[in-house]
Amino acid sequence: MPDAQRPLEALAPEVAIAAHNVTLTLGSDKAPVEILRGVDLEVPAGASVALLGPSGSGKSSLMAVLAGLERANGGSIRVAGLDFGAMDEDDLARARRGRIGIVLQAFHLLPTMTALENVAVPLELAGIADPFGRAAAELEAVGLGHRLTHYPAQLSGGEQQRVAIARAMASSPAIIFADEPTGNLDTATGHAIIDLIFARRAALGATLLIITHDPELAEHCDRVVVMHDGKIEERAA
Secondary structure, eight states, rough: OOOOOOOOOOOOOSSSEEEEEEEEEOOSSSSSEEEEEEEEEETTTTOEEEEEEHHHHHSHHHHHHHHHSOOEEEEEEETTTTEEOOOOOOHHHHHHHHTTEEEESSOOOOOOOHHHHHHHHHHHHHOOHHHHHHHHHHHHTTTOTTTTOOGGSSSSSHHHHHHHHHHHHTTOOSSEEESTTTTTTTHHHHHHHHHHHHHHHHHTTTTEEOOOOOOOHHSSSSSSEEEEEEEEEEEEE
16 A cells, blocks of 8 residues: 555554655745755654754754654655655644644643643544543643643743643653743753653653753753754764
8 A cells, every 4th residue: 555545543663753865945946945954864662862953953844844744845754654745734634643742832822721721622623532531630740730720821831831741742642742842941940841741751652852952951862863054963872
């Protein structure tokens, strides 16, 4: 069966992420901007990888491509055993659902929903059983069992990021992407959020790709990858 026709329920592979010669060019035909310039990256299932590099090096763009949020111009990408390069936007959305959790620097919580609703509604829309029960359990796991009915404006920055982490992990995803998850937090709160992300990732047995400028955060990972000018220039154990 061709990759484009494979069911989304493909078995999880030993390699969670496999990217080969991935390119991404944005802008117009007259003024193209090369964002990714032949990226190769392989992440074993269950591993944690930190992606370091200066601003503008292509880290966030690479994460967006690997998470199925952006379409690469070239190369091959397989995530959780699925050929992302062969999928249209609808298939990519289906592929992400329940398989991929994403934590960003900005919390992106809906201000008119409580903490519980911010976590439960995406589960409900994905057709996951008992969405509010699962959301409550995940919020309890991130230390917010006492804040279920609070709105984002009633929560501190660290608490809002905990809600965002709960939302990303409530579906028990196989792969977690985190892009500067402590960027909007003070040092002490950031350390607590780092510990929480790694604790929840370990509980799930998930693969983690985390983008950061912080070498201390990177030290928590099994492997460090450095990007510069749209390429992976260095790999460190």
